[in-house]
Amino acid sequence: MAVIGDEVLQNWEVIGSGGFGQVFRARHKDWGFDVAVKMLHGNCSSSQALSEEANYMNKASSPFVLRVFGVYQGCPPVKARCERLGIVIEIMDRGSLQSLLQNFAGPPPWPLAFRLAHQLALGMNFLHQMTPPLLHQDLKPSNILLDNNLNAKLADFGLSSVSTSFLKCSTTPTGQVGGTWAFMPPEAFDLSYKPVRAYDIYSYGIVLWSILTGKEPYSAKLVDMYRPQMIQQLSMAMAITEDLGEMVHPEIYSLIEAKETSEEKMRVLYSATLRSGGVKVKAAFYNAVRHHEPNLLERLGC
Template sequence: MDGGEMRFRVSVVRDDCLDRFLRVGSGGFGQIFRARHTLWGTDVAVKLLHYKEGSASSAQREAELMFDAGNSNVVRVLGVYEGRLGDPQRPLQCGLVLEFLARGSLEDLLQRLAAPPPCALALRMALQVSLGMNFLHQLTPPILHLDLKPSNVLLSDSLDAKITDFGLSRVAENVCKYTGVNDEDEGGTLSYMPPEALQSSSYKPSKAFDVYSYGILLWSIITGKEPYSGVQSSLVRFRIPLGDRPDLASVDCSETEGLDELLKLMMQCWDQEPHRRPSFLDCVHAITAIYTMHARRLNDDVHDVLEQLQDDEICSSLRSVQISRKPHREVDPQDLSCVTGPAPQQETAAAYTETVQKECSPRAAPPVGAIRKTQRQTSNPAVQVSMSNVFGVQIGNNNSMNITQKPRQRHRTAPSAVNTHSSHPQNPPQKHQ
């Protein structure tokens, strides 16, 4: 500090080095954009903040605090953003520049799987979140998250978990201007808030606040569900201080080794009394012991989930594709054909029907502790694909695709054809005597 001027280590990022702004989400603190940093040669996330005029320095001080949180299990803060999203007509806005994680959040993953993640992957996520939170709590001064939930846990390409939005509660105190939240948003936040925070408006947050939220987060990972789903926020606010917690009836501890110990830790984390909750260091030790029992299956679990996510992405792009069986001997010699090899071995238990519509409902992930069993059968390599507005699609290797040009067909909603011979002005209709 020189002459009373504060020097910041966090750089200010402006529009002159950002390109390709794309809105990817929003939250209570503002909108989130994906952008390309032309000098760094990488994509970044720009989190805009609802802020009062003249508060950019406050955001920079908070970014400086978050910049100190350099850990592999927390999202890195790369700088402070000041700009107009590349549009001179927009007002000047302030925000944070963060590393961009393309896999989205844990909340997104749970929704896409419609089930809990496989055992080893679920335990690794739980361990990584506890490691990240323990790091934040061990800083001097400690950083309290105060909004730990699945949407604030982001995933890398290999599904490693990283905590985001830590410290933004302090940013909100200084620079955020709330315009109000609806009951749904409030209910989502209330689900992860401890009872003591709901009982008094003068409550002063502590580390135990985050530990309680972590206990609810563990429940979401184990069950793949959102706590108190469909319950009004006013009832959630009323019942949590009375001791209500997410339902454990659907969790079968006999299916997975160590799951009973994980449930015990989870209930300790959401204990009614803050002083009885464990520290995050205690959580790290407990989950490490459980994760070690299943770590050998991690690569298979990650591969299975990534494969399912890829299948869902392919499926969503082929919703209108018609697939029908067609033996080789029926292929017209004039058809365009591309044969890449013998019939492949595919993991499936279904046979071809004469004409089928490709279904795109997401596959349910196996329950925690389930052992994968696969049936293999040989698929017919000759498949006819009828498409519209595309040249061709090939999925997988070692298969053949026959592409046939067909005449255009009139859509059922189009008007009937016009008789050009009877209506053309040069050929008036003949009158018959």
Template sequence: MAGQVCFPPLVIRDDSLKCFVKIGAGGFGQIYRAKHMKWGMDVAIKLLIYKDGSTSSIHKEANLMFQGGNPNVIRIFGLYEGRVGELQLPLQSGLVMELMPKGSVAGLLQTLAAPPPWPLAFRMAHQIGLGMNFLHHLTPPLLHLDLKPNNVLLNDSLDAKITDFGLSRVAQSVSKCARERDEDEGGTLSYMPPEALQSINYKASKASDVYSYGVLLWSIITGKEPYDGAVSSLVRFRIPLGDRPDVTLIDCGQTEGLEDLVNLMKRCWDQDANKRPTFLNCVNATEKIFELHQRGLSDAVWDVLKQLEGDICSSLKSVQISRKPQNEVRPPVLSCVTGSLPKQETAAGYTNTVKKEPSPRPDALTPPRTTQRQTSTPGGFYINMSNVVGVQFGNNNSMNIVQKPRQRHRTAPSRVNTSENAQKKP
């Protein structure tokens, strides 16, 4: 492109990263979290699956994904080449991106089991439109071709950012992938335009992304997955015939501006691609709707963040605490330890009692603080503690708390009479 200077993307390797943790997987590969030692920050690494086994296509197409920047498009720091901390794995390639700690819109809808509060829902709709409008106005335009709730990520403030844009060209065709793996890619199939399902000679366009955006709006408004439970082959057959997600689930009288958003949604998924609006038209409409609810945004975000934090502790409801019968025979336990045992010191003023080998010195003093060693035990585990509150996560688990008689330390006096001591003082 004349007048534009393209710099080669930065290549980031394992010698700059540590603490690899797998956090998810998508249609294009696995996703890891790692810490960049020189930058001092956590990043996300998306490994890419490609059929030719080479990295040439990634290097060639990655330049399209580094043009400019937009607050509603995921930021890409560079290319990744490495083994994600495992020397026995083959060399792999991918992208190093900013980490989005609150997951995806799909995960949010699943956690809430309902649509987000209206101010947040309308902001999501607007931010997604802004991000897509930016991608479509690059030179050349960058099509997404797989826009869906899983590919919209959320930061700590629940701002929406688009990810996986352009990866269909880097890795493999989304439409072809969906045809090969209908059962695995049912979600992607639900967001594909009818023209992509009608002909193998389908040529993607901006209108393809607009259709997916319309279905995505329906998911945000209803909090549901389109065609949930339907057989993928039936979905493939019915969408080209004009079937769309159920609009009767939406009560437009619930809040101001919702009817306008529903009308925009219907225009976006029009059967005729030429009648669908551009993303600039979408942004102009969603901006006006969002402004009606902007005052309630802070409270809406705060409410959802509290629900997300509460979801972490939701498994506490399944914890059962019972006293262990005295005559119970404890089954043999096989400890399965991988790598070095993690250590966790107890808080000041508390003591953890753990199983120890007999001390070679009977008169050895017990240290005031001990270290709890954790092991992974198939089939369950036992924890004995004193003066602590124990919490166990998981389903169908139980915690046995054994009350043991208090024992006087051998160096302590047999009896303490505070009244006599007070009389002896001058």
């Protein structure tokens, strides 16, 4: 695979960041067009993970899989300049399926929804027809990127592995069993589970549901699952209660408004407002957290 260095990249800018690392846009001087450079937060294990992801993406050459141009090795123009390893991939200017669904605030038009579903199916089928079959293992709207014409391509192969049904043995497959819980099949929560094609097929079904409804799966259940972490880490309780509006009891609202937010007040907010509010209030709370504290949901792997 080609190694791309600083001498051919210019006009760097950050276009995405999170707990995993950063994604940059840069202009390739020789090629004359922009590329994306994905870099994880640096250590030996992250470098190995990037190398494995680049190899998987390089093997999975398809119109419905994000194209990889090579491996970046150099010192990007960021605050802590040091030698970094990254993947150089094609730029997808329309963002992700997740951002598209958020912008629509509902399901996309039927012709677009059908085309996206079809392109995703073609991409997953291509991976599963490789020899050996390649599993994505983290199919979700944020890992489905869109080009200028809203064509979908699969991205983020960091959890990919070879199907154990193809290996026909009990040894641990390449990669790791993981993913985002809302898109994982129930059997994948078993510690002894070994991934097969059915894992991706289940995830595709949940993504298809999200496309057709314009909604996120299990938002109310997510509040229950991560309630302690949300209570401990949230710093925007006032803004969130304003978004919830009349769903918040007036006394609780006044209590939070009168004093600086604390973990104890967040516990009171949850106990008095959310626990008895049912699915509707929990879903509203989730949407408010997503708006005001998106980094919290990313840290929780949501």
